[in-house]
Amino acid sequence: MEPLSDTDFLSRFIGTNIKITTIHGHFQGELFHIDTARAIILIKVIDLSTGKTVPGAKLFLGHVILKVETQEDPSYHDGQEQDEPPDESGNMVSEDKAKSALKPEVVDATAPKNVKESDVQIPNYSGDEDINYILIDQFQPMFGPAIMHLQNQKVLGLAAVALNVSCHGKLCLLQIATKTRVYIFDIFLLGPKVFKNGLQMVLEDKGILKVVHDCRWLGNFLFHKYSVVLANVFDTQVADVYVFSIETGGFLPNHTSTVTECLTRYLNLSSSKVSYLTYKQTIMKDNPNIWCNRPLQTAALKLLSLEVLQLLALRLAMLDAMLADFTLLVDGYLTGYCHQASDMFLSAEKDASSEIPKELQQICVLQQRRREKALRLYQVTPQGHLIREDM
Template sequence: MWWSSAMTGFREFSYSCNMDLTKEAHVLSRFIGTNIKLTTAHGCFQGELFHIDAARAIILSKVKDLRTGNPLPGMMLFFGNSILKVETKEEHSDLISRGEDEPLDESVNMLSQDSFQPAPKPDDVDATAHPRMEKSDVQIFNYSGDDENINYIVIDKFQPMFGPAVRHLQNQKVLSLAAVTLNESPYGKLCWLQVATKFRVYIFDILLLGPRVFKNGLQMVLEDKGILKVVHDCRWLGNFLSQRYSVVLANVFDTQVADVYLFSLETGGFLPSRARTVKECLTQYLKLSPSHGSFLMYKQTLMKDNPNIWCDRPLPTAALKLLSLEVMYLLSLRLSMLDAMLADYTLLVDGYLNACCQRTSDVFLSSETTSSELPKELQQLCVLQQRRREKALKEYQVNSLGFLIRAEI
């Protein structure tokens, strides 16, 4: 049975998965706007019934996680194969005035088909995307770092939140991007796209919004050459967006590329044997404590235990927090990497200043270089690079390709 039946303080409805889905939607549509309690494979949730459709999906607004007592942002979509029970709590006075068995007026609180965004079609959602939560999943979802006040917004419908979100992004100079898919090939499914500004994280539900999310404004943001996009390993995301949605990323700061460049500077021109993961980069450049960096390990474990987790609706608050942290830290990572990239430049400028301070005015004027001469203070860069190469050869082993073998962090 899709929904079980009982009568306590709630009035409850029971339907079979084999029934006419259109009829199920018609019956429950009588209760649009009322307070609904849903019991799913992942927990219990309460909110106002916003929509029920024939695809066996329910959309709630003003959702509250009854297990934690915390409100959940945005509209929440519940697919039928994860719903165990649906109940509607009714006021006692309403039951008296209407009569317990008197049908509700079907003309009240009905929504037109144009007043909401429809749920994904069955062929857009993996049929196995909603397994019951195992014990290991519960442990993962108990993740709690020190960043309790992450300002993230889930965008899962076009009205009224999508437009203001896109306009806010269009006014930024720097954004960071991340995404989760069912598979990272061009033939996979893009489930969530995270975009962070300095003070806010937007999490776009691509699985629910569909390709229109790009045509309605996000494509303009992603292709804007005046907006810098910070991404870790932009190859797969750029290829995915290009192949599936004809979106060409522009003006990208790639933190994985930056890490290899900085390694080359540090070793006097050598290249590493491998590129670093985003977790390693955050640990190296931001010096994140284990508690702050552990969210990426939780994410990897989560995807390993349940590869289809990102298709679940509603996505648990802890999982949304993981997605927010991942993209939020990229902005700080870029700034730290830029400081490291400018270290040699700053050193050369300091050399210029020290040389000026150590000379008398007469000596300085008489030894002024011509335009064809390279000041000896700048020649120190060559010496510095040579010393770094010698040090690197002592600290690293060299593989058959001449790359320095880099250990994992």
């Protein structure tokens, strides 16, 4: 029988309570995961030096671990043979073995493509097709192929959730959607190196458009916490204000819109189709640490996947609204001459002047009519903005 590897040996203790002594202190919790990048993850963690509970999961890198101890016998695991028994105390993994098994290694962002991804099927908001979401909480084997897939895209949906959005906050999850799938990167577990190993390159790529709703907090978070400069962004919150200005002849609304309002307004989704976003806000209010808890709830992952995927459809609908006037002008430009008498058209010389044709001058008339209509429909704030009722 082949001897167990160091990581396999420690994996036999998954689900048991262990104590970890690091260069920073002593911690106790339930062993949740040991990945091939030589890191160990505990849940239900207690900082023994303070006696306080650590929210969510805690990641320990191999180079900081001094000793690993367990209080339970892992022999109950199905069909596992103890090729290598514990030491005489029966409850301690040797310091040398633990440090060897958890020794950090360089992450290869070009991992093999022929890996089986853990796709989870969930119904789309339209009910017509399925969505693939892939949770990436370790670097092997899915991280490399995910980065390669993202680098080959032209447009991505981008969203994130964080604990305490401030300079002292913590980014928990980053959702990125393509046309065919959604990747959810567990930043809480993967740590800052997730950006250096490929995500930063994707987020800073000026050839890849990122669709975000309210890019301000995320862009600020990425820059100050991870030195990532988010580039080439289509912000759906900005687009909504721009479209409103077009439709009202130049007025601004008195407030920006939420992603829920935008999805309802531009995709004509019923309240039941966007109710999951209300649910998201509710669970975040009831449990602010929900995004730090591990394992992540399937319902939460589905919710996050659907939100970021709908940003792609929202962008297309907004672009149609932005170009509505342009399309109208082009139609007028074309039909204005097509409807002239043929003899007039044939006898007319090509107009070489730079004067704006009367067909294009209609934009001024259209804007004036829209302003007059807007003043009839909306109340005006002292700042001159229109009060748009929440949907």
